[in-house]
Amino acid sequence: MTDGRPVGIEKKRSTAVVPIRIPPDSPDPAGDLRLSDVDEWGRSERFRAVARALYEPIYSKWFRVEWEGLEKVPTEGGALLVANHAGAIPSDAPVIMHGIEKELGRPVYGLADYFFRTVPVVGTLWARGGGVSARPANAYRLLKEQGQLVLDFPEGTKGPSKSFTDRYQLRRFGRGGFVEIAMRAGVPVIPIAVTGSEEAMPVLFRVPTVAKALGLPYFPITANLLTMGPLGIVMPFPAKFNLRVLDPIDFHVPPDQERYSKSRIMEEAERIRGLIQESVYDMLRGRRSVWFG
Amino acid sequence: MASRVLVTGADTFWGGRMVQALEADPSIEVILGMGTSAPSVPFERAEFVRADQNYSILNRIVQATLVDTILHTFMVTNSVGLSQRAMHEINVIGTMNLLAAAGASGSPVRHIAVKSSTLVYGSSARDPSTFQESTPRAGPARHSIERSLLEAETLVRDFSEDNPATLVTVLRFANVLGPHLTTSISRNLSRPFCPSIFGFDPMLQFVEEADVVRALLHVTLGQIPGLYNVAGDGRLPWSEVASICGTHLIPLSPYSPLKIHPLARLFDLPPELEDLLRYGRGVDTRRLSATGFEYLATSVGAVYSFIRALRLRRAAGKSSSSYTYEHDVEQFFRHSPSVSGSTDR
Numbered sequence: 217m218t219d220g221r222p223v224g225i226e227k228k229r230s231t232a233v234v235p236i237r238i239p240p241d242s243p244d245p246a247g248d249l250r251l252s253d254v255d256e257w258g259r260s261e262r263f264r265a266v267a268r269a270l271y272e273p274i275y276s277k278w279f280r281v282e283w284e285g286l287e288k289v290p291t292e293g294g295a296l297l298v299a300n301h302a303g304a305i306p307s308d309a310p311v312i313m314h315g316i317e318k319e320l321g322r323p324v325y326g327l328a329d330y331f332f333r334t335v336p337v338v339g340t341l342w343a344r345g346g347g348v349s350a351r352p353a354n355a356y357r358l359l360k361e362q363g364q365l366v367l368d369f370p371e372g373t374k375g376p377s378k379s380f381t382d383r384y385q386l387r388r389f390g391r392g393g394f395v396e397i398a399m400r401a402g403v404p405v406i407p408i409a410v411t412g413s414e415e416a417m418p419v420l421f422r423v424p425t426v427a428k429a430l431g432l433p434y435f436p437i438t439a440n441l442l443t444m445g446p447l448g449i450v451m452p453f454p455a456k457f458n459l460r461v462l463d464p465i466d467f468h469v470p471p472d473q474e475r476y477s478k479s480r481i482m483e484e485a486e487r488i489r490g491l492i493q494e495s496v497y498d499m500l501r502g503r504r505s506v507w508f509g
Numbered sequence: 510m511a512s513r514v515l516v517t518g519a520d521t522f523w524g525g526r527m528v529q530a531l532e533a534d535p536s537i538e539v540i541l542g543m544g545t546s547a548p549s550v551p552f553e554r555a556e557f558v559r560a561d562q563n564y565s566i567l568n569r570i571v572q573a574t575l576v577d578t579i580l581h582t583f584m585v586t587n588s589v590g591l592s593q594r595a596m597h598e599i600n601v602i603g604t605m606n607l608l609a610a611a612g613a614s615g616s617p618v619r620h621i622a623v624k625s626s627t628l629v630y631g632s633s634a635r636d637p638s639t640f641q642e643s644t645p646r647a648g649p650a651r652h653s654i655e656r657s658l659l660e661a662e663t664l665v666r667d668f669s670e671d672n673p674a675t676l677v678t679v680l681r682f683a684n685v686l687g688p689h690l691t692t693s694i695s696r697n698l699s700r701p702f703c704p705s706i707f708g709f710d711p712m713l714q715f716v717e718e719a720d721v722v723r724a725l726l727h728v729t730l731g732q733i734p735g736l737y738n739v740a741g742d743g744r745l746p747w748s749e750v751a752s753i754c755g756t757h758l759i760p761l762s763p764y765s766p767l768k769i770h771p772l773a774r775l776f777d778l779p780p781e782l783e784d785l786l787r788y789g790r791g792v793d794t795r796r797l798s799a800t801g802f803e804y805l806a807t808s809v810g811a812v813y814s815f816i817r818a819l820r821l822r823r824a825a826g827k828s829s830s831s832y833t834y835e836h837d838v839e840q841f842f843r844h845s846p847s848v849s850g851s852t853d854r
Contacts, residue, residue: 241688241814241817241818241821249753249807249809249810249813250745250749250809251749251752251753252745252746252748252749254712254745254746254749255744256638256639256712256743256744256791257638258638258712258746330634330635331634333634333788334634335708336706336707336708336709336763337707337708338708339634339708339709340708340709340710348638349634349635349636349637349638351635351636351637351638352637353637353638353639353641353644354637354638354639357637357638357639
C-alpha cells in the first residue's frame, strides 16, 4: 500500500505470448499422395485384377466362351460395342468385358442403368470393376475424350426382363441414343451377337408387384431359382456362350453437331438391331446343343 | 482494370480472405468490406462498412464510393446451423438486392463476381460422372440450400442478360478443404469417427482454400466473365479421404431415414452431405483452366493440406491469432492525421 507502487498494479508474471506466424504449408509434391488406385470413373485396377482372376474360370470353364471376328474390335481409339442383352441377371456384360480385356488387353467400360448405383455394395463393386452409369455425357467422355471401348446394351432392361418364350427376339433398341452418341463422338459402332445368355438364366415369369414394392426395374422368377433355390439368384446355368463380332459401322457424319437427324438415327438403330438379330438366328441355326454349342 | 472493389460478407471467412488478398494488390485503390457483424480478421487499408444482410444501404454506398467491381462472397453453401428462411434471405434476397443496387441507373459497377457452389448440380444416381458448366441437374433440387443457390444463380443470369454492359462471373466451387476453413466435411474428418453410408463409396472432388481465393482474384483482376467450375484435379473415394485423415468410417444404414438414425445425430450430417456421401460429384474444370488459371493443389492435395494443418494444431495447439475488431481503433488508423501513411500498423 505504502511502498510507493501505484495502487492497482500488482506484480504479475507476464502471460503474453509472442505472436507466431505459421508459415504456409508446402506439401511434398514428390511422390504419389494417393492411397488407392481408384480413378475418376470409380474403377480400381487392383480390384479389377482380383475380379478378373475370379471370373476367369467362369468365363473359360463354365460358359466356355468362343469368339468369332474378335479382330474387328479396334486395338486403339474409341468404339461403341453394342450387343443383345438377355438372362435375368445378364451374364453377357461380364463375358464381353472379360473376353475383350483378356484377348485384346483393352479395358471395356460397361454402361448400365443408373439403378445399379442406388444399390448399396453392388453399385460400388460395379463401379470398381469398370461399370459406368449409362448417361450420354459419360459415354461421350469415354468415347471422344478418352478413346475407350464402351459396351452398351440398347435394349436396356427390356432385354433381360423378357420371358424365356421370347428368347432371342431382340427388343426395341431404345430411342437410338447409342447411335446419336456414336455420331457425336465420331466413333464406329461395333455390333456383337451373343448366344447362350438366354439359357444361362431363363426368366419364367415376372412379378411386377414385388418389383414395385422393392423398387426394382423387374423381379423375375428364373429357372435357376426353382432348381437351385437361393443359390439360383446369382448362379447361371452352364450354357455355352458364342459371340460374333460384326463389321464396324461408320456413320460418316461430322462429329459434335448440335442435332442429328432423328429419322437417320432411328433408321441406323433399327438397321443395327436387324443385323444383330440376323446373326443371332444364324448362330442358333448352327448350334447343336445349348450346353455344348 | 478493377480498382475500386466492394466485397460482400467481409465478416465471413471468405470475405475476410478476399479483402486481405485484394489488399496485397497495389493496383486496387479502394477496398470496401461489407458485413453484418465485425470482421474476424484485421484489414490493413480496406474500409469496413456494417450493413444488414439485405444490403439496404448498398445503393448509397455504390453511388458514394463509385466502386467498379463487386465481389459477392456472401453466399451460404453449408446448411448446418442455419434455418431455411435465413438461408433464403442471405442467398436469394441478398443477391437480389445486391444486383438491384448494381443495376440501378447510373451505377458505376462494371463487373460482378459471384461465389457459388457445385451444390447447384446436386448429387444423385442419375448424374453423369462429370458435370460441365452447361450440364443441367439430373433432377429437381432436393434441398433448400440447393434451391436457394439455384435461385440466386438464376437472378445473376437474368441480371447478366438485362445488363450486357456489366461483366458477370459465377464461380461454382467444389467442396473446400484447407488449413483454416471449417465445414461439415472438415468437422467430420477431424473426429476419430466419421460417417459413411453403408455400401456407398462415392468419388469426391475438392478444392484447396488458397485456390478458392486465387480463383476469385483471378477473375476479379482479369475481369473474366462467365460461368466456371472450380475444383482440384482428380477425384478420390470417401474411404480414401477418411484413411488419409486417419478417421474411421462408421457406416450408417442406407435405408432408414438418417434424421432419426441414432448415430446420425452424433455426426454433422446436413442433407446435402448425405446425398454427397452416396453418389459423390465430379466437375469439369477445363473452362477455367483455359482462361489461364493454374491450380496449386489437386483434390488429394487439398485433403493433405487440411489434415497436415490439423495435425499441427493437434500437436502445437491453436495459434493464438485472435483479432477483435474495434471500430474506433480502425477509424483512428485510417483517418487520423497523426497516423503517417508508412507506419500504417
